[in-house]
Amino acid sequence: MTAAKKQAFPAHPEVPISKAVRAGDFVFTSAYGPWTFDPAKVTYADDGTVLDDGTDKANRDMPIAEQVHKTFDFVKQALAVAGCTLDDVVSSECWLSDPRDFVVFNAIYKTYFTKDPPVRSIFPMRFMFNCKVEVKVIAYKPLAG
């Protein structure tokens, strides 16, 4: 039997997003980076480049490998609140601030999707905060009927 409405799993009440939303047999997650931030605390250079994202200053020096693992932690948590795991992921969108991180990213990515990997897009991207990677996924997991 198909659910008539979406089932949202909202994030922090001050943030107008959900961690995950179930819609029928699919679960969508928000885009996650290695940490969360408050847009009101970000400071910018004159050209709009992010100077400081208002989080721990150590974050900006965090190596790409650690950032990828922390990002996947958030994605896994978001999937988990909707009853899914990485095995259920069918489509993945990935962004890296520095294209030279692609090889390292890929090596770690492989360890999270060892079998029947999702389809993927990956692009160099500027971010709203001082991170090196973001990931957003769609999972497929029909509820036991």
Place this chain on the structure above:
Amino acid sequence: MTAAKKQAFPAHPEVPISKAVRAGDFVFTSAYGPWTFDPAKVTYADDGTVLDDGTDKANRDMPIAEQVHKTFDFVKQALAVAGCTLDDVVSSECWLSDPRDFVVFNAIYKTYFTKDPPVRSIFPMRFMFNCKVEVKVIAYKPLAG
């Protein structure tokens, strides 16, 4: 009973896109900004930057707040042709030409998704025309069976 084919709601006949497409229990919209434009009328600087998008020159000075509301007007219209509202949206992709507009964008965004908000990605982005914001959504609304 599942529909065997997609149901498209094409935009203007000269544009190879649909405003919205229903596919089973889901409705997808195109990415919308605050106004539409004709790619053939856009003029560019030597480095590919858009100089003039061929629409009303007043558009380029339109404040971000007004641009966000106009963008949501288009998204709501696209959803409406397929029988959906913003309440049905499960996933949202947002882009801003200037990351410093994030706080203003977010404050307005919240007024459109007051309960059970969709998942979201948001990135600084260059656009094909002179606007400050674009939004694309996926909605979930099973047809009455």
Place this chain on the structure above:
Amino acid sequence: MTAAKKQAFPAHPEVPISKAVRAGDFVFTSAYGPWTFDPAKVTYADDGTVLDDGTDKANRDMPIAEQVHKTFDFVKQALAVAGCTLDDVVSSECWLSDPRDFVVFNAIYKTYFTKDPPVRSIFPMRFMFNCKVEVKVIAYKPLAG
């Protein structure tokens, strides 16, 4: 009857992606450009710009029109392994390295989606390799029940 699990169509074993994945009534493809490349063979300028993507040097001079057709060849192949055609596509994401290619891109795009076109987003984008275009799609095609 709904399939309980996704059905993946993995690409080359060394690449952690699938060409396409079927999930219920939907088929998702990876993002495709006009050729494939090995991230380990890409060389970069000091600012991270791709200097050489390690493929045939003739690729970088390939005209946009040819690149668009080759990209659609890959998309069609990915759809085909999952039993779909371009007629089944409901949502399309497109990226161009140079916004001035939009008019040419659009003219070709129209020939692939002549009726009931998908919804679309299109943005100027940097890529992980030396190409001018990438496309990723979602198709809807219920299996005969």
